């Protein structure tokens with residue numbers, strides 16, 4: 001049985017490491033977040049209480065389910081892929097740099113509590129004043145941390161003239177070009193900030209995004225969001241590779257989390273990559289998100305042989321065509337000319353790799369009798385100009401898989417470096 005998480009309510013330290021800052025409180029006061037119960041009477045520092053009261057056991061219970069928030073890099077990138085995703089992109093509505101800083105400080109304090117499996121705000125879900133709305137919405141009580149990670153990045157639009165950040169925009173944070181056959185919905189694309197919440201329980205991930213959205217009131221608003229399930233990638237080659245909605249193993253060739261040399265070379269931004277005011281991004285990464293609708297009804301009418309020719313791997317084992325084992329080495333030039341794996345392979349793209357961390361999604365139907373389902377593609381990389389852009393250019397031009405796909409949403413973000421103890425998300429950027 002997993003150990004019980006104590007129900008003690010602990011005062012968190014003042015922001016940024018554990019509470020809502022005074023400025024955040026004032027912003028909340030001005031925006032109605034107090035009415036939503038995020039701050040209690042006379043309380044500036046938020047309190048975080050442990051999120052378990054019933055002592056329920058299970059996979060998500062105990063400290064083993066906690067992924068450390070602080071570190072050199074943000075968690076949620078080289079972290080073993082959790083089962084569920086709630087991704088949200090935000091428009092920042094703050095009108096000053098100070099307000100933006102206070103938002104990121106308050107998010108940091110909440111993220112520290114949430115990822116530790118604790119309730120947020122004074123009194124948490126049930127310990128506050130009876131006549132005030134609870135600080136924590138409560139749906140994650142008893143669910144533990146469930147390996148929740150929160151990963152935050154800044155989009156190109158944050159670097160306009162609103163916050164004096166134009167000079168700090170990394171050269172590698174380019175706007176993605178339009179690709180042939182893109183069917184992007186602008187309202188479901190881009191965003192000043194993004195938050196990727198991953199957890200082994202869907203309600204924990206949803207609670208986290210809901211909480212950050214409440215805290216942001218008056219300073220940022222959700223622009224678009226996406227739920228995902230059934231991880232469609234892995235960073236652990238020793239674990240069974242999950243499958244996407246076309247039924248193929250997805251993530252086989254991903255870099256392993258333990259392969260730090262490849263991560264340094266391909267995923268983490270290095271100190272030499274950016275100069276001057278943009279040097280803050282070292283230790284971070286670049287995230288490309290694409291909501292890719294998959295025409296599964298058409299795919300399901302396609303023969304097994306054709307499906308395998310399109311992907312370039314066998315459906316059962318995931319082995320490259322002509323090989324026996326999933327992880328067998330192969331020469332991409334021996335695969336069909338327009339197969340997905342051949343075109344996406346590093347040997348065809350100047351050695352470029354990405355760390356893919358996508359999730360399956362199913363968002364009801366399109367009203368025409370087809371499921372609106374697909375892959376929410378998430379890929380972390382050191383430089384989109386060397387990885388996602390050239391690879392997607394080749395895929396859009398030649399990939400046989402494209403016939404079954406429709407890219408409906410897109411975004412690119414510079415993901416902040418990790419947060420040291422006592423620091424806050426994006427501090428490296430906002431203190432330049």
Ligand SMILES: C=CC1=C(C)c2cc3[nH]c(cc4nc(cc5[nH]c(cc1n2)c(C)c5CCC(=O)O)C(CCC(=O)O)=C4C)c(C)c3C=C
Nearest residue numbers: 244248249250251252253254292341344345346375391392
């Ligand atoms: C621009 C990059 C990529 C997009 C967009 C993309 C979409 C996409 N992929 C699959 C299914 C599979 N992809 C696989 C491998 C693979 N895909 C990319 C890039 C993009 N995929 C890369 C770089 C690789 C690795 C190539 C290699 O090094 O061998 C595979 C094979 C298994 C694996 O290695 O993961 C599958 C299956 C879908 C369904 C999809 C869009 C919906």
Ligand SMILES: [Fe+2]
Nearest residue numbers: 250340341344
């Ligand atoms: Fe792929």
